Amino acid sequence: MTTNEIQSLLEKQQEYYRSGATLPVSFRIAQLKKLYALIKKYEAEINEALTTDLGKSSYEGFMCESGMVLSEISYMIRHTKKFAKRKTVQTPLAQFASHSYKQPVPYGNVLIMSPWNYPFLLTLDPLVDAIAAGNTAIVKPSAYSPATSKILEKIIKECFSPEYVAIVTGGRAENQALLDQKFDFVFFTGSQAVGKEVLRHTAEHLTPAVLELGGKSPCIVDASANIKLAAKRIVFGKYLNCGQTCVAPDYILCQSSVKEEFVKEVVKQIKLQYGEKPLENKDYGKIINEKHFSRLCGLIDPGKVVCGGETNAQSCQIAPTVMDGVTYEDAVMGEEIFGPIMPILTFDSFDAVIEDLKGKDKPLALYLFSSDQKHIKRVSTELSYGGGCINDVIIHLATSEMGFGGVGESGMGSYHGKAGFDAFSHHKSIVDKKTWIDLPMRYQPYRSKFYEKLLHIFLK
Numbered sequence: 001m002t003t004n005e006i007q008s009l010l011e012k013q014q015e016y017y018r019s020g021a022t023l024p025v026s027f028r029i030a031q032l033k034k035l036y037a038l039i040k041k042y043e044a045e046i047n048e049a050l051t052t053d054l055g056k057s058s059y060e061g062f063m064c065e066s067g068m069v070l071s072e073i074s075y076m077i078r079h080t081k082k083f084a085k086r087k088t089v090q091t092p093l094a095q096f097a098s099h100s101y102k103q104p105v106p107y108g109n110v111l112i113m114s115p116w117n118y119p120f121l122l123t124l125d126p127l128v129d130a131i132a133a134g135n136t137a138i139v140k141p142s143a144y145s146p147a148t149s150k151i152l153e154k155i156i157k158e159c160f161s162p163e164y165v166a167i168v169t170g171g172r173a174e175n176q177a178l179l180d181q182k183f184d185f186v187f188f189t190g191s192q193a194v195g196k197e198v199l200r201h202t203a204e205h206l207t208p209a210v211l212e213l214g215g216k217s218p219c220i221v222d223a224s225a226n227i228k229l230a231a232k233r234i235v236f237g238k239y240l241n242c243g244q245t246c247v248a249p250d251y252i253l254c255q256s257s258v259k260e261e262f263v264k265e266v267v268k269q270i271k272l273q274y275g276e277k278p279l280e281n282k283d284y285g286k287i288i289n290e291k292h293f294s295r296l297c298g299l300i301d302p303g304k305v306v307c308g309g310e311t312n313a314q315s316c317q318i319a320p321t322v323m324d325g326v327t328y329e330d331a332v333m334g335e336e337i338f339g340p341i342m343p344i345l346t347f348d349s350f351d352a353v354i355e356d357l358k359g360k361d362k363p364l365a366l367y368l369f370s371s372d373q374k375h376i377k378r379v380s381t382e383l384s385y386g387g388g389c390i391n392d393v394i395i396h397l398a399t400s401e402m403g404f405g406g407v408g409e410s411g412m413g414s415y416h417g418k419a420g421f422d423a424f425s426h427h428k429s430i431v432d433k434k435t436w437i438d439l440p441m442r443y444q445p446y447r448s449k450f451y452e453k454l455l456h457i458f459l460k
Helices: 003-018 025-041 043-054 058-083 121-133 146-159 172-179 192-204 227-243 256-274 290-297 350-358 373-382 417-423 449-459
Strands: 087-089 098-106 109-113 136-140 165-167 185-189 209-212 218-221 251-255 305-307 321-323 341-347 365-369 387-390 425-433
Touching: 003 109, 003 136, 003 172, 025 043, 025 058, 025 121, 025 146, 043 058, 043 146, 058 121, 058 227, 058 417, 109 121, 109 172, 121 136, 121 185, 121 417, 136 172, 146 165, 172 192, 185 192, 192 209, 218 227, 227 256, 227 341, 227 365, 251 256, 256 305, 256 321, 256 341, 341 350, 350 373, 365 373, 373 387, 417 425
Parallel strands: 109 136, 109 185, 136 165, 185 209, 218 251, 218 365, 251 341, 321 341, 365 387
Antiparallel strands: 087 098, 098 425, 305 321
């Protein structure tokens, strides 16, 4: 799509939004129901596309992508009416007599840019929230997941008129053309590097934005943890989608006294969950493309591999890999891994771990496996990170009852459920002042001592 075509599309959406068509809650809910029905209709094609792009099994495709979108739609269908209502707030006595309230209203015309690692989920989940909040939207999926983009295009075009919700496919040229436009709100999910570029463009128009980024999310395993269960859950979360998950545990910080037991259990769990030959497991996925495959291969130090390390360049597959004896100087610790490589670092002092993490970039997620309540409290209160779990990984994002998002270097803003509705809404503060009385104390001339005393009483 050319720049002129994108500009024309946005102008049509702006006109449509100004018509007020998206404002009735009944309209929003009807659109969500249509989208739900079409996702169910094309469920098999969605799964096939995810298999083509990322090697995901149909089970994983539903569990981690289409099923979660359906869950978010169901939640919004049930709650949008409540979310869209004005909320009365207390009025100061000095403003007697009046009624004060907060009224959520749509931002207007929004842009949603999604990544390739969960291309269906991370395109439609924010779109669901945008629709519930009453916006029009242009969605731009990643060029790296073309099969999923194709089914997304099919669903969106069948479900919505383009002046309401439209999809723009393509690569960098289309991204650039979209970012050059003046939207009312931008929602971006992707890397920190691209996130910075998005924020530079939105700053030009003073456009508010939500950025869902990433970073190196640590996973701490202390001596009090249930090691067998920790290994089982960490292996699931680390190698899900071949590690191409923004909230995957990036690296392990394991207390030295239990490190050998932990490594043994991790190796055991890899074999139990993925088989003796993971690259022959039909349910084990692949790296998105040759570029990322080569990058990941460069992060593996064969001398530190204690499990896995096998690769298949033809299928862009890397076996679940564990590296022990890793330090912060290793290449694998120099960037977000975003692949099936688990580096294990050790520590002796929990206090030292906390102080060290305080000095690092704020991660999107942080995980702690422990039964020590003091350790749990310190991680929950002293460290800054987007979200996380105690004695599990990843599952904190799988609920519409909690907002999901980053902080600092890992992003800004959050979504899912009420947080998603709020992200795509502006909350107006409104005072409805009554006309049957008009207190005189605020007007000049300010000569009355009585009114001065009365004003002090009202403003206390």
